[in-house]
Amino acid sequence: MGPWGKRDSMIIHQAEPYNAETSRAALAGHMLTPLDVFYGRNHGPIPEIDPGSWRLTVDGLVRNQLELSLADLQARYPHRTLTATLQCAGNRRAGLMEIRDIPGEAPWGPGATSTAQWAGVSLADVLETAAVEPAAGHVAFAAPDMALDAEPPQTFGSSIGLRKALAGEVLLAWAMNGEQLPAAHGAPVRVVVPGYIGARSVKWLQRITVQEQPSENYFQAVAYRLLPPGADPDSAGPGAGLALGAIAVNADILRPDGSTVLPAGPTEIAGYAFAGDDRGIARVDVSADNGASWIQAELYESDGPWAWQLWRTVLDLPPGESLITARAWDTAAAVQPESAAELWNPKGYVNNSWARMRVCLR
Amino acid sequence: MGPWGKRDSMIIHQAEPYNAETSRAALAGHMLTPLDVFYGRNHGPIPEIDPGSWRLTVDGLVRNQLELSLADLQARYPHRTLTATLQCAGNRRAGLMEIRDIPGEAPWGPGATSTAQWAGVSLADVLETAAVEPAAGHVAFAAPDMALDAEPPQTFGSSIGLRKALAGEVLLAWAMNGEQLPAAHGAPVRVVVPGYIGARSVKWLQRITVQEQPSENYFQAVAYRLLPPGADPDSAGPGAGLALGAIAVNADILRPDGSTVLPAGPTEIAGYAFAGDDRGIARVDVSADNGASWIQAELYESDGPWAWQLWRTVLDLPPGESLITARAWDTAAAVQPESAAELWNPKGYVNNSWARMRVCLR
Numbered sequence: 001m002g003p004w005g006k007r008d009s010m011i012i013h014q015a016e017p018y019n020a021e022t023s024r025a026a027l028a029g030h031m032l033t034p035l036d037v038f039y040g041r042n043h044g045p046i047p048e049i050d051p052g053s054w055r056l057t058v059d060g061l062v063r064n065q066l067e068l069s070l071a072d073l074q075a076r077y078p079h080r081t082l083t084a085t086l087q088c089a090g091n092r093r094a095g096l097m098e099i100r101d102i103p104g105e106a107p108w109g110p111g112a113t114s115t116a117q118w119a120g121v122s123l124a125d126v127l128e129t130a131a132v133e134p135a136a137g138h139v140a141f142a143a144p145d146m147a148l149d150a151e152p153p154q155t156f157g158s159s160i161g162l163r164k165a166l167a168g169e170v171l172l173a174w175a176m177n178g179e180q181l182p183a184a185h186g187a188p189v190r191v192v193v194p195g196y197i198g199a200r201s202v203k204w205l206q207r208i209t210v211q212e213q214p215s216e217n218y219f220q221a222v223a224y225r226l227l228p229p230g231a232d233p234d235s236a237g238p239g240a241g242l243a244l245g246a247i248a249v250n251a252d253i254l255r256p257d258g259s260t261v262l263p264a265g266p267t268e269i270a271g272y273a274f275a276g277d278d279r280g281i282a283r284v285d286v287s288a289d290n291g292a293s294w295i296q297a298e299l300y301e302s303d304g305p306w307a308w309q310l311w312r313t314v315l316d317l318p319p320g321e322s323l324i325t326a327r328a329w330d331t332a333a334a335v336q337p338e339s340a341a342e343l344w345n346p347k348g349y350v351n352n353s354w355a356r357m358r359v360c361l362r
Numbered sequence: 363m364g365p366w367g368k369r370d371s372m373i374i375h376q377a378e379p380y381n382a383e384t385s386r387a388a389l390a391g392h393m394l395t396p397l398d399v400f401y402g403r404n405h406g407p408i409p410e411i412d413p414g415s416w417r418l419t420v421d422g423l424v425r426n427q428l429e430l431s432l433a434d435l436q437a438r439y440p441h442r443t444l445t446a447t448l449q450c451a452g453n454r455r456a457g458l459m460e461i462r463d464i465p466g467e468a469p470w471g472p473g474a475t476s477t478a479q480w481a482g483v484s485l486a487d488v489l490e491t492a493a494v495e496p497a498a499g500h501v502a503f504a505a506p507d508m509a510l511d512a513e514p515p516q517t518f519g520s521s522i523g524l525r526k527a528l529a530g531e532v533l534l535a536w537a538m539n540g541e542q543l544p545a546a547h548g549a550p551v552r553v554v555v556p557g558y559i560g561a562r563s564v565k566w567l568q569r570i571t572v573q574e575q576p577s578e579n580y581f582q583a584v585a586y587r588l589l590p591p592g593a594d595p596d597s598a599g600p601g602a603g604l605a606l607g608a609i610a611v612n613a614d615i616l617r618p619d620g621s622t623v624l625p626a627g628p629t630e631i632a633g634y635a636f637a638g639d640d641r642g643i644a645r646v647d648v649s650a651d652n653g654a655s656w657i658q659a660e661l662y663e664s665d666g667p668w669a670w671q672l673w674r675t676v677l678d679l680p681p682g683e684s685l686i687t688a689r690a691w692d693t694a695a696a697v698q699p700e701s702a703a704e705l706w707n708p709k710g711y712v713n714n715s716w717a718r719m720r721v722c723l724r
Contacts, residue, residue, distance in 0.1 A: 245693065246640070246694040276694060277641075296590055330610075333606055333711070337700065339700070342697070343697070
């Protein structure tokens with residue numbers, strides 16, 4: 001058994017670099033995803049970093065350049081703990097690939113998302129001691145993991161706007177679910193940008209650079225961008241389309257997971273819903289007739305504004321095949337779009353169409 | 363001619379209380395909507411308040427209760443100017459009423475929205491001098507306009523969450539497009555909550571109360587709430603459904619406006635798009651074949667994060683009837699849903715389905 005533990009709870013899309021999503025069964029009903037089944041999305045090999053010699057540089061448009069050890073970070077700033085869901089921009093891409101193939105991209109199902117309780121310090125507190133200059137507009141993160149799929153090959157990086165960076169909820173985290181952050185999830189310190197696509201939460205953080213413009217790293221300037229359906233991603237170039245950040249309202253069904261034939265009758269339907277940034281989940285609708293009629297699912301108790309919303313309901317299902325549909329509404333009254341066909345895009349990001357699950361009952 | 367000026371640019375839904383939307387022609391191509399055609403949504407008669415005797419009370423969970431004259435407000439706090447779009451939660455309701463009637467509600471078209479440059483002080487600055495107590499969660503606004511459609515009849519009020527209230531962009535405004543705020547738009551001082559439904563931007567502001575819970579005013583607790591399609595709004599009671607706040611991505615077509623037969627050939631298609639809170643507009647798609655294919659519209663220069671996004675493109679249209687469709691994507695990659703049928707709700711709020719315009723060409 002490798003560092004990932006229970007491999008039967010993971011769907012492994014790629015062994016090296018390691019890319020694996022959590023099974024529906026392992027996600028269902030748990031506010032926090034156990035470390036050994038938390039999804040992993042990597043563009044390069046997982047670095048092993050000695051926490052004792054690790055240093056974090058804070059530079060760019062700051063009055064005070066900083067170089068911080070892990071001990072400095074832990075001693076100088078107040079500790080913050082929050083529950084946050086991470087979600088890959090490619091989560092549920094398989095639904096787009098059913099419409100039209102997306103060569104070279106992994107067919108992620110609904111498990112490229114997981115939730116943990118993170119502990120660390122607030123990026124805003126660190127930036128306060130660095131004293132951000134007035135010209136600052138973005139905060140870039142750099143890491144040592146070499147991404148061979150970048151053009152040209154380069155280490156991974158991202159950036160977020162200054163407003164988000166100063167909002168308080170962005171963490172530099174060294175712990176996950178009360179345990180020391182594992183190497184696979186970014187030890188000794190990773191960024192956690194609650195409500196944004198996972199790619200902005202840079203693992204194995206080494207450098208924070210305050211700058212006027214967004215990062216020119218491949219994964220900010222070229223990849224993780226929503227392009228129009230007709231665009232050619234290979235020739236689109238830096239800056240084309242929308243750089244993904246805050247996450248649109250999304251949901252999927254985790255129970256039943258379609259793996260077994262269930263007895264007909266009252267059947268528990270359960271899943272997750274999530275909306276990024278300041279939006280929460282207001283309502284989850286479930287339908288047994290493909291959206292002709294809906295009932296409202298029960299929402300579990302929330303674990304704060306940055307955590308997904310678990311939900312459940314019970315439908316009385318007849319023998320034979322049933323199609324279960326679910327859709328979530330966020331607190332801005334945005335609802336998931338009905339059809340994945342309308343959402344197809346060349347890199348296969350942000351499939352937030354209605355969740356559908358075919359189940360067989362006896 | 364009344365205080366509204368060019369009445370032919372307004373579509374008047376109700377004379378008393380005054381409810382009127384701006385025509386497509388008057389909105390098209392203007393970043394700022396002229397004062398005399400800025401939409402008006404009122405639940406009671408427009409109060410005439412003497413600015414010299416006006417006082418603003420700030421109370422509730424604050425260490426320092428304040429009573430401020432207009433001169434105090436203007437002298438004690440830094441002046442702030444920003445361009446913000448206001449949009450009624452019922453904007454584009456007519457599209458929902460085509461699906462199923464919504465008795466007692468006005469059939470607003472796409473003109474229950476307008477944009478102005480507002481000047482005033484930041485609510486955050488006022489709250490800083492009031493010193494908000496730790497138990498605070500919401501900031502309530504109260505005004506003197508008596509709403510006879512409330513149950514029981516009461517003056518208008520609303521509230522917003524503390525995080526939004528402290529974010530800096532919420533203004534207590536006394537000027538609009540460089541002119542003194544007109545009585546019809548809330549003189550001497552109104553709230554402007556950028557990115558939220560217009561109902562939260564309370565006109566004729568008299569009292570700001572910091573409190574633990576949202577306002578119990580009818581327009582916060584009962585009206586302006588998104589209910590499931592099957593709910594009975596008359597028996598839903600306080601707290602049912604989603605209290606509308608931040609605005610979901612929306613757009614409509616302003617040119618052509620369907621009022622005249624145009625010559626066939628290259629035809630300008632233009633409109634607005636808007637997404638509330640921290641979201642901007644990333645892309646606007648336009649289709650001449652009901653969504654089978656889309657082209658990307660040109661986006662006008664932005665007037666900041668709280669202003670709508672104007673857009674235009676040119677389509678080569680044949681003689682006869684054409685159906686033009688438009689849809690916007692926000693910076694969280696949320697897109698407008700295709701069908702108004704999926705969005706129908708008992709009070710007719712938040713119709714953000716694709717914009718459609720039938721045009722006739724010769």
